[in-house]
Amino acid sequence: MTRTTELPATTLLRFATAGSVDDGKSTLVGRLLHDSKSVLADQLEAVERASAVRGRSGPDLALLTDGLRAEREQGITIDVAYRYFATPKRRFILADTPGHVQYTRNMVTGASTAQLTVILVDARNGVVEQTRRHAAIAALLRVPHVVLAVNKMDLVGYREAVFATIVAEFTAHAADLGIPEVTAIPISALAGDNVVEPSARMDWYSGPTVLEHVESVPVGPDPADARARLPVQYVIRPQSAEHPDYRGYAGRIAAGVLQVGEPVTVLPSGRTTRIAGIDLLGRPVDSARTGQSVTVLLEDDLDVARGDLIVPTAEAPETTPTIDATVCHVADRALAAGDRVLLKHGTRTVKAIVEAIPARLTLDDLSLRPHSGRLDANDIGRVRIRTAEPLPVDAYADSRRTGSFILIDPVDGTTLTAGMVGASFAAPEPAGDTDADAGWDF
Known part of the structure; x- marks a missing residue:
């Protein structure tokens, strides 16, 4: 049989949207799909019918992603909505993530595999607490590219000064978090300004539209x-x-x-x-x-x-039975020191014990605060885990793929926690030790 060379790479970008409630994430995604001709006729007809029921004069493009009944009734995004579309230049997997603070874990899920994150800001409100939180998560997950989309520019008269003030505040915060570069784009998702087509009402902006940027951003292998x-x-x-x-x-x-x-x-x-x-x-x-x-x-x-x-x-990476990691707790039931769990790393699943939860992360500035040894839903903290068998693990800073793992409830198979090996930050570790009894036997 004749030996062949490897197949050519396909151009695929995974990106996620994030922002506060009502900042317009779903509308932006809907506008991207609609204006890039990525919506089927029957999908658009269904959105138009649903919009008419809600008393809208035109199609509510946010409904292209807000598919759950509960989301449509509340007018907010609850779950991560994945959409697949393509342009002549690139294929895309898009994750529209929730903005509400109680669904922070869903944003972590959507951004965990993203190569780019679009963080939306309402031009009327500027940078708010949830904006800083989402920027911190992007930094924590080491998302390579960050876009700041200042939305609803139509509601502030398309003023350049408003955009410049928001960009200055956000980029300063991003630099503190270790995000090396931010691409800022002024948009109106509702009107379509600078989403797919350049805006004639913001001639002071000469940069790319959202679609132009996601089509051209480098997506080569992570060094x-x-x-x-x-x-x-x-x-x-x-x-x-x-x-x-x-x-x-x-x-x-x-x-x-x-x-x-x-x-x-x-x-x-x-x-x-x-x-x-x-x-x-x-x-x-x-x-x-x-x-x-x-x-x-x-x-x-x-x-x-x-x-x-x-x-x-x-x-070859280090093989160890003890893992220090940063985790995001995604289950409704708490995670506590001493809990017996299953740890899934790659294709391997082993028994493990949570030995300690010494600190919880403050998402505003990624600083660590001493904690009582318990994580609730949406909490992000530091943990120490002992596994029944040594595992070959990389640091998350070295590989987002082989430096990550999940913890599973051994009773019902529920995913409890998403973890990143190491993933420490330049913040002082808390004093004291909350280690659980190290004498557990598997």
Whole structure:
């Protein structure tokens, strides 16, 4: 069989919207979909009918994303609404996240995989507490690109001075959080100014529209994800006369590039070998990269199972039973020191115990405050976890993919917490220790 080179990359941008209640996130998303011709005729007709029932003279574009009945009745976004659309230049996965403070956990969910976050601000209100909170979450999750969309410019007479004041305040706050660059765009989502088409009513602004920016922003591999990681999902052993000894390890490459002939280590066992072959879409290739689903063949017959991690030997991460992390608690029931949980990292799930919850994060400035060893819904805090088996983990600062995990309720399978390994900030750690009894046995 002829060996082929790897397939060309597809241009895909994952981005999320965030902002306070009624800042116009859903209207912005609806305007993007409508003006970029990404709405089917029957979808638009359904929105027009629903808008007429609500007494609107025209289509309420926010309804293109606010699909839940509860959301339509309250006029706010509750859940994360995902939309998929494309333009001639790029494909998009868009997450419209809630603005209300009680749904902060949903914003974390939507932004966790985003390459860009659009933070909306009502031009009449300027930067408010929830704006600062969403900027802090974007910094915490290390979202590579941040857009400040100053919305409802039509309600402040399209005045440049209003826009400039908001931009100055937000960028100063973003710099304090460690966000290196912010792209600011004045818009009116309702009227369509600077969303898809440039606004004739803000000739003082010469930058890109929202669509132009998301079409052109770089979305290459994250430099922090340069080290290759392949979580094994499935061991393939076809019984056939043509390939009687075939043994492949299938999975989706979480980061980096794997190459035939490269020395690799299988974790957590620590055994080493070389890559004998890589199959991609049923064809052998010389290399494969982040996001591609492949089957890897190894030179030696090792004991490799689902949950193991194949990595370049020179770039193997630390394997440890103790994880210090920053977590966002997403469940309604609290998380407390001493809780028994399941920890899912990549394709591996192990038993674990929450040893300590020493601090909670203040989202206004990402400072840590001493805490009593408990996290409630939407809380973000520092935790220490001990696992029943050592895990090969990267720091979240080194890889958003292999530096993250979730905690699961072992009784009913509910997702409790989303975690980031390390993810510490330049803030003083709290004094004191709230460690749970370290003598737990699994």
